[in-house]
Structures are given as structure tokens and as C-alpha cells.
Amino acid sequence: MDEIVGYLTGIPAWFLATIDEHDAEQPRVRPFSFACADAGKLWFVTSRDKDVWRELSAHPKFELSGWKPGAYWIVVSGKANLADDAQVSEEVRQAGFAHxxxxxxxxxxxxDGRLAFFSVSDGIARFCDIDGSERRISF
Incomplete structure (x- = not known):
């Protein structure tokens, strides 16, 4: 988990893809930049008034990808566990708010009731290289 969070926090942004809640065939992508690990889970933050929250509520599967120049790239797939918002630690809540x-x-x-935290379930991180090789971490 530390390697995943270290990679994501070591780049300015990565891109999280969801499915449009009104058109299940249309993916939507936007930049994200907060990730942390706590209680053995990978955590993200967004706002309840954003499209991404509505999309994840309708279709919790997502994928994200980011690239560090001169290195391999990361792809993380999983399901957004929105119910975990009620269980997020104070430490993650404060870090997400500051971010x-x-x-x-x-x-x-x-x-603030608009802040929304979610953890990842059924997560798979793939560290991919231009030569076609990849390494997987399930979490």
C-alpha cells in the first residue's frame, strides 16, 4: 500500500475514470491528487456536490492512471466504498480537508458535510512499463 500511495503522492495529479450516471457507456475522467493509506485501506477525497460522487454512487467501479516522467506508470482499478465515509479517521479527514x-x-x-471520503475495495494496482511488463499488487 505504501508503494501505491508513494507513487500517487509523488506526482502532481493522476486521472480517475468513472461511468456517467446517465449514460453507462460514457466514461468520464478528471484529475485527482489526494491519496493516503489508513487502517489498511487506500483513501481518496472529493466533494458530494461533484459529478464524480454521483457517478461513483451509481457505478462504484473506477480506474485511475498516472505517470511519472522517466519511470513506469500506474493503473489502479477497484470499487469506491462510499459507505466508508462514516468510518474515516480524523487524521485522514484533516489531511483531506487541508488538501x-x-x-x-x-x-x-x-x-464540512460536502467533503466525501471513500476507500477502495477489490483494488488492483498495476505498475506498467513501456516494454509491456507489469507488476500487480492486490489490496
Whole structure:
């Protein structure tokens, strides 16, 4: 898990793909930049007023990908466990809030009801190289 989080936090952004809640054949992609590990889980944060939250609510499967120049790239697949929002630790909540405010989001506090945390279930991280090789980590 540390390797996955280290990679994601070592690049400015990666791109998370979901399925449009109104058109199950249309993927949607947007940049993300917060990831952390806590209690053996990979965590992300977003806002409940964003399309990504609605899309993950309708179709929890997602995939993300990011690339570090001069290195391999990462692909993470899994299901967004939205119910884990109620169980997120205070440490993750504070870090997510600080991150969101740092990128220009307007949230009142770490307990702002618009902040939404989700963990990953059935996760697979693939570290892929240009030569076609890859290494997988299931979590």
C-alpha cells in the first residue's frame, strides 16, 4: 500500500475514470491528487456536490492512471466504498480537508458535510512499463 500511495503522492495529479450516471457507456475522467493509506485501506477525497460522487454512487467501479516522467506508470482499478465515509479517521479527514483547501476548494472544516471520503475495495494496482511488463499488487 505504501508503494501505491508513494507513487500517487509523488506526482502532481493522476486521472480517475468513472461511468456517467446517465449514460453507462460514457466514461468520464478528471484529475485527482489526494491519496493516503489508513487502517489498511487506500483513501481518496472529493466533494458530494461533484459529478464524480454521483457517478461513483451509481457505478462504484473506477480506474485511475498516472505517470511519472522517466519511470513506469500506474493503473489502479477497484470499487469506491462510499459507505466508508462514516468510518474515516480524523487524521485522514484533516489531511483531506487541508488538501482540498490547498487546491482552492472552499470547505468550512474537516467536518464540512460536502467533503466525501471513500476507500477502495477489490483494488488492483498495476505498475506498467513501456516494454509491456507489469507488476500487480492486490489490496
Amino acid at each position: 482540498m483547501v490547498g487546491i482552492g476548494e472552499a470547505h468550512d472544516s474537516a467536518h
